[in-house]
Every structure is written in C-alpha cells, then in structure tokens.
Amino acid sequence: MARTNPERRQALLDASIEVLARDGARGLTFRAVDKEAGVPAGTASNYFANRDELLVQTGHRYYERLIPSAETMGKLQGPRTRETITELMTEVVERVSGFRTGYLALLELRLAAARRPELQALLTQRVRADLDFNIRNHLTAGLPGDEHTVALLYLALNWLILERLTLPGIFTEEQAAELVRVAVERSIGSL
Structure with a gap:
C-alpha cells in the first residue's frame, strides 16, 4: 500500500536524487534511499511500488525543484x-x-x-x-x-x-x- 504523506514522499525523492548523484543508477535501492533520508528500513518501499516507479518519480521531483x-x-x-x-x-x-x-x-x-x-x-x-x-x-x-x-x-x-x-x-x-x-x-x- 502506497503511503500518502507528501512531506515524507518528497524527502524520499530528495534522498533518491542524492543517492543517484553519489552512487549512480545502480546504487539507487530502497535501502540506500531509506538510509539517505534517515527513515526506518522499508519506508521507501511503502511509497513506491518498485524501483522503476522510484526512478520516474525522482525525475519528476528534479523538475519540481527547478521551477x-x-x-x-x-x-x-x-x-x-x-x-x-x-x-x-x-x-x-x-x-x-x-x-x-x-x-x-x-x-x-x-x-x-x-x-x-x-x-x-x-x-x-x-x-x-x-x-x-x-x-x-x-x-x-x-x-x-x-x-x-x-x-x-x-x-x-x-x-x-x-x-x-x-x-x-x-x-x-x-x-x-x-x-x-x-x-x-x-x-x-x-x-
């Protein structure tokens, strides 16, 4: 079940940006995102159905931050x-x-x-x-x-x-x- 806390979702996506920049696409895992965001293990998997969705939503977040x-x-x-x-x-x-x-x-x-x-x-x-x-x-x-x-x-x-x-x-x-x-x-x- 996907969580709906928008602040937490943004924090996870911001953490995904940091992980991608530091570790590349292969390093983008739910575990790495959770660790970067400072949230309990398993949090990112509650917000994103799979890694592809996380990648897509991270792309959206990048553009949101550059408005x-x-x-x-x-x-x-x-x-x-x-x-x-x-x-x-x-x-x-x-x-x-x-x-x-x-x-x-x-x-x-x-x-x-x-x-x-x-x-x-x-x-x-x-x-x-x-x-x-x-x-x-x-x-x-x-x-x-x-x-x-x-x-x-x-x-x-x-x-x-x-x-x-x-x-x-x-x-x-x-x-x-x-x-x-x-x-x-x-x-x-x-x-």
Whole structure:
C-alpha cells in the first residue's frame, strides 16, 4: 500500500536524487534511499511500488525543484532585448548549476532511460514540455529570436552546465558568463 504523506514522499525523492548523484543508477535501492533520508528500513518501499516507479518519480521531483521563481518569470515582462535574454540565461545556468546533485542525478536518469522505455518516455515528455514552455514564454514575451534561438540556447547551456559540474576546471566563472553572453548573441543573430 502506497503511503500518502507528501512531506515524507518528497524527502524520499530528495534522498533518491542524492543517492543517484553519489552512487549512480545502480546504487539507487530502497535501502540506500531509506538510509539517505534517515527513515526506518522499508519506508521507501511503502511509497513506491518498485524501483522503476522510484526512478520516474525522482525525475519528476528534479523538475519540481527547478521551477523558476516568480521574480525570474517577471523578467519576461521587462525590456525585450538581448541583454534581458542574457540575464535570464545566466540565471538558468546558475540555478541549475546550483543544484549540482540534481543535475548529476538527471544525467544518471538519462543514462538509465536508454535501457528503460518507461523512464525514456517520461524524460522525453518532460524535457519536451520544458522546452515547449520556454519557447512559448520566449515568443509570448516578444523577446528577440525565435524557437530555434531557444533550442540552441537549451543545447549550448546544458553542455556548459555539464562542464561546470563535472569538469569545473575547464571554464572559469568569468569565461562561463562570457560564453552565456556569446551563446545568446550568436543564437539571436543581428537585430
């Protein structure tokens, strides 16, 4: 029987993110999640029917934790300039990079998705919805560029985040900030 305590469920999913980031997908067991969450053995198995469900729900939790703030979303109402986009993209890179274990867990989920069709379907749907949300917001706000601008920035900045989290010596903070600016400039083209 699945438990319905939402705070406990979130704590277990947050613990799953930490386990995935530290131990990889193979290390994600109910026992490891219980230990990370500091709950009695068997707790996670009361909330998730099986490991696949735990993987899928962990993917959902990652995205829940990365929802942009109202302040960030409010910037879409600001000036419709390249500088506004640069500011928004810098915020995204910082927000995602700031949740290091979450991003590393997502990478583990993506690797596991190559072997688990249900997880692949979830991540495909979730990432596509996220990209569509960003494209819609960009176009609705009247920011410079088009849907290809958003897709190119998504691809470029995700790799920048990966470099910052896995090989932090590749780019300094200043270089990373400059790369965000250049990515925005080049994806928009001349105005």
